[in-house]
Amino acid sequence: MTVRSVIAGVGSALPERRMDNAELAATLDTSDAWIVERTGIKSRYIAGDGETTATLAIDASRKALADAGVEASEVGLIVLATATPDQTFPSSATKVQAALGIDDCVAFDVHAVCTGFLYALTVADSMLRSGAATSALVIGSETFSRILDWEDRGTCVLFGDGAGAVVLRSEDGERGILATRLHADGRHNDLLFVDGGPSTTGTVGKLRMKGREVFRHAVVNLADVLGEVLGAAGLSTADVDWVVPHQANARILDATAKKLGLSPEKVVVTVDRHANTSAASVPLALDAAVRDGRIKRGDVVVLEAMGGGFTWGAAVLRY
Numbered sequence: 001m002t003v004r005s006v007i008a009g010v011g012s013a014l015p016e017r018r019m020d021n022a023e024l025a026a027t028l029d030t031s032d033a034w035i036v037e038r039t040g041i042k043s044r045y046i047a048g049d050g051e052t053t054a055t056l057a058i059d060a061s062r063k064a065l066a067d068a069g070v071e072a073s074e075v076g077l078i079v080l081a082t083a084t085p086d087q088t089f090p091s092s093a094t095k096v097q098a099a100l101g102i103d104d105c106v107a108f109d110v111h112a113v114c115t116g117f118l119y120a121l122t123v124a125d126s127m128l129r130s131g132a133a134t135s136a137l138v139i140g141s142e143t144f145s146r147i148l149d150w151e152d153r154g155t156c157v158l159f160g161d162g163a164g165a166v167v168l169r170s171e172d173g174e175r176g177i178l179a180t181r182l183h184a185d186g187r188h189n190d191l192l193f194v195d196g197g198p199s200t201t202g203t204v205g206k207l208r209m210k211g212r213e214v215f216r217h218a219v220v221n222l223a224d225v226l227g228e229v230l231g232a233a234g235l236s237t238a239d240v241d242w243v244v245p246h247q248a249n250a251r252i253l254d255a256t257a258k259k260l261g262l263s264p265e266k267v268v269v270t271v272d273r274h275a276n277t278s279a280a281s282v283p284l285a286l287d288a289a290v291r292d293g294r295i296k297r298g299d300v301v302v303l304e305a306m307g308g309g310f311t312w313g314a315a316v317l318r319y
């Protein structure tokens with residue numbers, strides 16, 4: 001038998017406030033038609049007072065633990081992916097730990113922007129398989145609304161807030177994570193970045209993006225890493241039941257599926273209602289497809305993402 005990290009439960013959380021395209025078009029030189037046609041986005045959720053990356057993460061984590069039937073006290077590891085922590089430090093992972101009443105465990109944040117959940121999952125999988133813990137919470141949580149320039153129509157219409165979490169457990173058997181692959185290429189730092197930070201401006205800064213260039217790289221990198229991770233698991237696209245991609249733009253999802261010869265019906269799409277929630281987008285979409293009964297135990301599921309850095313990665317698992 002092989003010890004693998006199995007997704008024992010999933011959960012997600014969204015802010016209360018939903019913002020549709022018409023609301024944006026009321027104050028910005030944009031339109032519902034442009035946003036839907038160029039991105040597939042119809043609405044997004046925006047964190048209000050008292051809703052933060054940590055509070056959304058805590059909510060999603062509680063749901064994932066309940067779904068898994070795992071007590072918080074059993075969690076030995078918390079890895080939280082975010083580019084929008086509540087504070088520069090302490091880590092948001094330790095806030096989740098405190099809220100869940102876990103006295104002692106390993107807890108830290110990882111930062112790979114939109115690829116954050118794939119990085120967090122890969123690190124947690126490695127630590128579980130090496131015996132550092134037997135149960136882990138892996139979370140993607142973001143409040144990008146707080147780093148958007150609400151006067152820049154090229155970026156502010158694209159993003160939203162939210163959180164998703166999974167409980168990973170090490171188990172003997174056929175189910176679980178079969179392979180993961182991560183990449184980064186820092187030469188492209190200036191195509192998607194935030195123009196502030198504690199060590200430069202001393203301010204939080206705003207998101208800046210050269211969208212068209214990011215788009216071009218995204219399709220190539222995502223198709224490559226999907227082929228790579230399937231190869232590592234000894235699988236082909238024909239074996240895949242579901243692809244749960246990072247939700248940046250419906251056109252990227254379509255183009256990537258086409259490049260790989262994957263049927264669009266196998267691609268889980270939530271970008272229309274969540275927009276781009278960075279590190280939260282993959283676990284939010286996973287939770288949606290598990291909840292509505294599409295993803296079932298035993299299905300072969302591929303997760304993938306690409307984001308600032310550039311960073312990109314993929315994981316294939318038997319759910």
Ligand code: UT7
Pocket residue numbers: 029030031034035038039114153154155157158210211212213214215218248249252276278306307308
């Ligand atoms: O999560 C990390 C990964 N991020 C991504 O993957 C994002 C990748 N990029 C994209 O999704 C697309 O490039 C965008 C959705 C950001 C932009 O779509 P595009 O088709 O590449 O448009 P564009 O940037 O080339 O802009 C086309 C036109 C421009 O006007 P002109 O110069 O042709 O007159 C823009 O000013 O569309 C204009 N435009 C808008 N018009 C109405 C840009 N944003 C808007 C807007 N409403 N919100």
